Amino acid sequence: MIRYLLFFKYKDKKGSQDLTEEVPEDLIGEVMSHLSFKDIIFGEFIRKGSFTHLMKADIEFKDGRRYKVSVKLLKDTEDFKVDEREEKCLLDEARYMGTLPKHDNVVTMLGALTEESPVCLVFEFCPYGNLKGHLLAVKGWFERGSHSGVQKEAMYQQLRQYCMDVALGMAFLEEMKCVHRQLSARNVYVANGKKCKISELGASSAVLEDEEYEVRTKGRLPIRWMALESIQDCVYNTKTDVWSFGIVLWEIFNFGDEPYPEMTVKDVIYELQQGYRMPSSDYSSGDMYSLMEQCWQEDQLNRPSFIEITEILENNICGKEVRAGTSNSKSSNRDGSHPTETVSAL
Structure with missing residues (x-):
């Protein structure tokens, strides 16, 4: 079974805009070693695809720890039954994602359950959607x-x-x-x-x-x-x-x-x-x-x-005007850090 990388703990604070936080590295191995399909509590759909679905989910353990994640799994309904080809594609994706180093601007695959049915990939949760x-x-x-x-x-x-x-x-x-x-x-x-x-x-x-x-x-x-x-x-x-x-x-x-x-x-x-x-x-x-x-x-x-x-x-x-008549653009760092002044809708 493939188990690796990071999980993000859910912060259930009223009015908080940032919904997750990174688990300390010394707990990652412990979290992954205990992960099984029965620990996943599925929520609403994030995206319904032709062959796969992406869903909000919580992972909850007996000691009360709870993690907010997103889970990708094969579509399997009365009208559409997965075959070996679709399952192989998802397994290939799991192996492929496991080869990529972590990058701030690529969604992180936190782990994968490949020995249980259904096969599913677990990703970091992005609270603002696509x-x-x-x-x-x-x-x-x-x-x-x-x-x-x-x-x-x-x-x-x-x-x-x-x-x-x-x-x-x-x-x-x-x-x-x-x-x-x-x-x-x-x-x-x-x-x-x-x-x-x-x-x-x-x-x-x-x-x-x-x-x-x-x-x-x-x-x-x-x-x-x-x-x-x-x-x-x-x-x-x-x-x-x-x-x-x-x-x-x-x-x-x-x-x-x-x-x-x-x-x-x-x-x-x-x-x-x-x-x-x-x-x-x-x-x-x-x-x-x-x-x-x-x-x-x-x-x-x-x-x-x-x-x-x-x-x-x-x-x-950096310093360029977006439209005529606007000015005071704030600079942005090459590492992807964001401007300090934003508006609530964004």
Whole structure:
């Protein structure tokens, strides 16, 4: 049975925004050695997928210790029965995630139960959900009333920080020679401190250490986030992830809206082949949109690497104005630490 890494203890304090805290390292081995499926108390669904579900859960032990986590397990209903292929994919993901060093901008797999049924992967709990849902909530707050210039600037600064968080996570995966293949705002989760973390790396388990990966299996594809060469030739590599990152930037500055609004998937493919790219958002700076355009270059050799993207964003975040008429942007550290001034909705 695979058991390793970290757990996060639940802090049930009324009014607390940070819902979890890290367990001291000297307790990790003890926690994992006692973990079994019967200790998991499942809560509500975080995400329902085609083959797997992600659920909120508590792990409770006889001595009263209680840990808040999220658990990924195979979908198994009367209408859908898992087979050996789906189970192998989840096991491969467990082994693959176990090879990755911990990074602040990648969701940590805390452990896995592989010798019991159902097989499940245990991850750190991100209390603010996925980035897409979080942005949609922020959009509702933003559209409900008038806000001061300071509040707006704090919001724009936080949006930029989300971009940096995702870039730092992807730069780490790039260094690990990992191709994500499914990068989107819904596959990024927002943890304590509003820190964004890359998630859903299951599709990457088949791509580790490959320079280029050709998909030959059929299935539902996230066309709106895919690079043109991925759509046309089913080829994935780090530079196709860069294209997807450009789409995530667009999602962030459009508060979680679906890319290519009012277009069908068929229209998206046709328009991309004709050279179309989405226009800038009212809320992104010219520099930020220029970065999106670089990510969407037809020739992937002209797209920046994620290391280069973090450098571009660092220059954009530190002292750059988000919109005309705003100023006093607060600088942000390269390690992903967040600006000190924020607004409650973010």
